Amino acid sequence: MSSLGTTTAPVAPEPLVEPERPGLLTIVKRVSLSLLIACLVPAGLFCSVTVLAGVWPAILAALAWSYGAIAWRAVTGRRTSGLLILTAIVLTGRTVVALLADSTFLYFLQPIISDGVVAAAFLLSLATARPLVARLAGDFYPMDHELHLRPGIQRLFWRLTLLWAMLCLAKAGATLWMLLALDVQTFVLVRDASLQTVNVLAVAATIALAVRVARKEGLLHCATGPAPAV
Template identity: 45%
Template sequence: MAVSVAVAVVAPAVLFATTLVVVSLTAAVVVALAWMTSTMCWRKATRRPVSGLLVLALGIMTVKTAFMLATGNAFIYFLQPVVVDLVVATVFLGSLWSAVPVVARLAPDFYPVDASLAARPGVRSLFRGLTLFWGIVILAKGSLTLGLLMSLSTVDFVLIKGSAILTLTLLAIVTTVAWSVSVARREGLLPVAR
């Protein structure tokens, strides 16, 4: 899970911020997209599995970059993630009314989940709870991004947003792992801690 997040989220964010400060916004969007594209190509060329997170991040990055290069509008470039967060949070929260919430669909990217494991009541409850949790986290991320975008310069926005969103994301990941381990222990999938 940490590798998926590092490749799909952390690395392009660091490359983007560094290139923005050293070169320009246009160079930063191109470098970040190049990273995502080369990562996807490398994984396919080496026949490694491509995580859903990487595919989602690449799709979002491609649309944002194309729009930025076409318009040159930095505000709209940075506003797009807020809109994407709203849409993604809506998908997460809306999937709670379906038979298979979003986290149940993404879980196999992070842990081998077969049909019998996914059918366990504790695991099903975990997937629903994590779907609600991540829907709320994504809404909070979008709100924080919008607040920072409206109040900071472009460079300050990128630097502060990057660390703030990374902190929020890491806290959400730690919570997700702790919650999952707790459920795995209750379900007898992991030994109980002493």
Template identity: 45%
Template structure:
């Protein structure tokens, strides 16, 4: 939850507040400054800095520079839509492989033995969850694009965060409940 707060909630609130108080230029600079401070704090406190965080900071820097030079906020806000489409295609495309994405990342959230992961009902669960999350990510991108095209910038920033957060929480709860139900039916299966 701490990482979500630092990487998503604070930047969203900061962006919306700066848009209300100042303008787009101040808002995007404030968000970039926040991310730089957060990164600097991780370095200063000897906490690990993930490649994903560095990549996010790099993309944010490019988006901010482009927005400041061109004055075009659309590119700044449409980038997550493009990323969502790419990630959704990866999730859905992985359904044609022996191990869909959820099967690959599940052990990061819940330790599974190889025999448990190979169980037919668990494999079916991984496929269904991969399909569901691919659809959720695609829906997130579609909602973001629709909001971006239909709302003012300030309203977009305010509403998008809540809409995406709600969708993600609902999908997470469904994932947990669905997984627990499958594991309960397979009571002999134990974590690694």
């Protein structure tokens, strides 16, 4: 016999909590670490080994660093950034072509071609729903579908994609001029010093633009208290 007058209390829905947004310092650390591992260390290693032992040992040393960094992050359970994987792929292609042709000139010519191809890819991606910068943003900031759809975020990704496309074209032109005008060791030293400076300035501009938009969108973690529940 069923009991009368017995009611079941409704279960209150659990509140949805907004995902924690990282602060500016955290984002800068992520960007700096990614650039250090993927770009600055192999460039500095290449330059040093070129002066000490020559171009071919420098080529192999830079390639070994990239794959060593990927292996180390995999063994330690750390997420490998898309920038590091892209760098390893590019260095692998350059090294294979240079070894097959036995030409260091081709090794230095390939990044000029690569910069042109990357610039074209950035420009072509502007016609799609997700420009290339949007595809790499997850390495530095937790992105979800809702963030990708915000008009302010979409405009930011479009502008940053255009910025890096123009930067790649400028780097390709400057590097080609230096390759034709300078000897190998001078070229390596001047190219690495000038291009890394340009890259750092471009990254700083990227962060500044991103921070400006992030503040408008309320995406930077507030230091005065936890993120509010929705």
